[in-house]
Amino acid sequence: MKSYKLTVFEAxxxxxxxxxxQAGNDEEAKAIGEKQLEEKGFSEKTxxxxxxxxxxxxxxx
Numbered sequence: 001m002k003s004y005k006l007t008v009f010e011a012x013x014x015x016x017x018x019x020x021x022q023a024g025n026d027e028e029a030k031a032i033g034e035k036q037l038e039e040k041g042f043s044e045k046t047x048x049x050x051x052x053x054x055x056x057x058x059x060x061x
Contacts, residue, residue: 002023002052003052004020004051005018006037009048021033026057030057046060
């Protein structure tokens with residue numbers, strides 16, 4: 001399992017969410033990240049999910 005990072009920002013740059021989670025691969029991490037964003041009501045906020053290598057898995061501006 002790899003550790004991925006999900007971060008959500010307000011328009012002024014304030015962090016609303018900054019948490020790590022475990023996933024087996026990038027596809028799984030994308031699905032987990034999308035689910036967490038939806039559950040927490042952040043899917044329309046600026047967000048990103050990055051892999052351990054720094055690759056953007058999810059991004060919304």
